[in-house]
Amino acid sequence: MRRSLVIAYIWADMTLSTTTGFRLLPGRLDAAAQARLRDEVLARAARAPFVTQVTPGGRPMSVRTTSFGALGWTTDRRGYRYEPHHPQTGEAWPDIPEVLLDLWAELADPATPPDACLVNFYGPQARMSLHQDRDEADFRFPVLSVSLGDTAVFRLGGARRGDPTRTLKLASGDVCLLAGEARLFHHGVDRILAGSSSLIPGGGRINLTLRRAAP
Ligand code: SIN
Ligand code: FE2
Numbered sequence: 001m002r003r004s005l006v007i008a009y010i011w012a013d014m015t016l017s018t019t020t021g022f023r024l025l026p027g028r029l030d031a032a033a034q035a036r037l038r039d040e041v042l043a044r045a046a047r048a049p050f051v052t053q054v055t056p057g058g059r060p061m062s063v064r065t066t067s068f069g070a071l072g073w074t075t076d077r078r079g080y081r082y083e084p085h086h087p088q089t090g091e092a093w094p095d096i097p098e099v100l101l102d103l104w105a106e107l108a109d110p111a112t113p114p115d116a117c118l119v120n121f122y123g124p125q126a127r128m129s130l131h132q133d134r135d136e137a138d139f140r141f142p143v144l145s146v147s148l149g150d151t152a153v154f155r156l157g158g159a160r161r162g163d164p165t166r167t168l169k170l171a172s173g174d175v176c177l178l179a180g181e182a183r184l185f186h187h188g189v190d191r192i193l194a195g196s197s198s199l200i201p202g203g204g205r206i207n208l209t210l211r212r213a214a215p
Contacts, residue, residue, distance in 0.1 A: 021180025028175035044094035124194035141212035142179035149200040157186035
């Protein structure tokens with residue numbers, strides 16, 4: 001890549017993060033931390049299984065989801081919302097792994113812990129269309145995302161639906177933060193680079209997003 005182009009990219013990244021509150025921390029979790037977190041997530045998913053949820057319009061999502069914490073993000077014919085129980089088992093959600101609570105305290109808000117952690121599982125064909133995270137009570141709290149397994153081609157736009165978008169890759173161990181103005185930026189996942197990681201048995205990507213759902 002040309003040097004001027006590299007500088008332009010770095011400048012664009014710095015501008016994006018300093019002006020908007022979007023932060024990307026590539027490789028924030030090292031290989032050992034990723035493996036530990038994978039084990040903690042899969043152990044919890046054995047109790048609170050990943051399920052295919054449907055949108056209010058009745059379309060099944062291509063990601064399979066579960067949640068940790070007091071509240072779990074839920075969608076069905078009745079709409080998008082947070083619920084205290086798993087839709088199939090009726091049990092409370094498992095607790096949020098300590099390493100995620102620590103990341104939130106360090107990067108998001110040391111005073112108020114997250115009460116919801118949405119866990120998305122992406123198989124090779126899964127994707128997520130451009131959306132805003134707006135089912136939470138108070139947008140002053142950021143959304144903190146942790147990626148495990150296969151790399152995702154992540155799309156980031158702006159506050160308005162028609163704003164320009166750009167793509168960036170989210171690899172295993174990457175952490176990103178949607179805070180400040182970027183809290184309501186549109187985002188989605190165009191595709192998964194299947195086979196790019198061997199972290200998850202059988203392949204795939206797990207994305208964990210920590211949120212403060214209740215006021
Ligand atoms: C989400 O917006 O819920 C997930 C984003 C991601 O998978 O990186
Ligand atoms: Fe989202």
